[in-house]
Amino acid sequence: MLGQFALHNPAPGRDILRLEGLEVRFGDIQALHNVNFTLQYGELRFLVGPHGSGKTTLLHVISGKVKPSQGHVLFKDSIDLTKHQEQQIAQLGIGRKSQAPSVFSTLTVFENLALSLKQQRGLLSALWTKMTSEQRDRLHHRLAMIGLQSKAKERAGSLSHAEKQWLEIGMLLMQEPELLLLDEPTAGMTVSEAEQTGELLHAINAEQTILVAERDLAFVRCFAGKVTLLREGALLRESLVQELLNDDKAAETFLGRKVERGA
Numbered sequence: 001m002l003g004q005f006a007l008h009n010p011a012p013g014r015d016i017l018r019l020e021g022l023e024v025r026f027g028d029i030q031a032l033h034n035v036n037f038t039l040q041y042g043e044l045r046f047l048v049g050p051h052g053s054g055k056t057t058l059l060h061v062i063s064g065k066v067k068p069s070q071g072h073v074l075f076k077d078s079i080d081l082t083k084h085q086e087q088q089i090a091q092l093g094i095g096r097k098s099q100a101p102s103v104f105s106t107l108t109v110f111e112n113l114a115l116s117l118k119q120q121r122g123l124l125s126a127l128w129t130k131m132t133s134e135q136r137d138r139l140h141h142r143l144a145m146i147g148l149q150s151k152a153k154e155r156a157g158s159l160s161h162a163e164k165q166w167l168e169i170g171m172l173l174m175q176e177p178e179l180l181l182l183d184e185p186t187a188g189m190t191v192s193e194a195e196q197t198g199e200l201l202h203a204i205n206a207e208q209t210i211l212v213a214e215r216d217l218a219f220v221r222c223f224a225g226k227v228t229l230l231r232e233g234a235l236l237r238e239s240l241v242q243e244l245l246n247d248d249k250a251a252e253t254f255l256g257r258k259v260e261r262g263a
């Protein structure tokens, strides 16, 4: 059943995203400095770093919310995202979730997902036009994936914080993005909710490329493979998470404090 919807990975080992020489300033603050970064099709990459290291800004640059003063953002080799607006970038196949959940509280979970179907439809027609059976299957597939089958008829406003986050991820997935950008998806979650989120990310990653900004060490240790470490707007290091954590200096940068070992 799941395989029916799985996206074909069109280019294993090829870059889906390439950032070249990115510079972003906010007044006196250098939020990103000479950032060069590549992401391959099919990756689940974690962007890590302390408060203010530039993780969110990097995601903003990719999604078009922030324009760099210098540099290029190449999507699928030839599309320079710096030349596109946020809405166009979403239509090009990049789904972006910010830290706070944003769902339609008065609509049900099912309706929220239905609204997000990749179609050029108005709000009302999206709700009232009959879905095709393929669309309905797709919706149920996503509903199961985000673990909200039993809550399909409940209003989104009545969901817990974590459930709202999962719903919003489901809404993004309804648009079948090729690349998903997530900013601290576990913020405000309990340990077990964060674990469910980690499992969800891995399930999604069977179909989609994901770039996730995260500061929670336990979560990163458990669910990350390759990580990219930022400090003060510069890309400091890329490695497997365990290698990074075994290196005191890199681990200190990530944690923003001294590492205590062997306690």
Ligand SMILES: Nc1ncnc2c1ncn2[C@@H]1O[C@H](COP(=O)(O)OP(=O)(O)OP(=O)(O)O)[C@@H](O)[C@H]1O
Binding pocket: 026, 029, 030, 031, 049, 050, 051, 052, 053, 054, 055, 056, 057, 058, 215
């Ligand atoms: N719109 C803005 N205006 C001014 N300064 C900004 C703006 N956005 C970000 N900054 C600054 O740019 C730097 C990088 O911020 P950014 O939010 O990208 O870091 P971050 O790694 O995501 O931090 P956190 O983990 O706290 O979310 C910080 O010094 C921040 O204060």
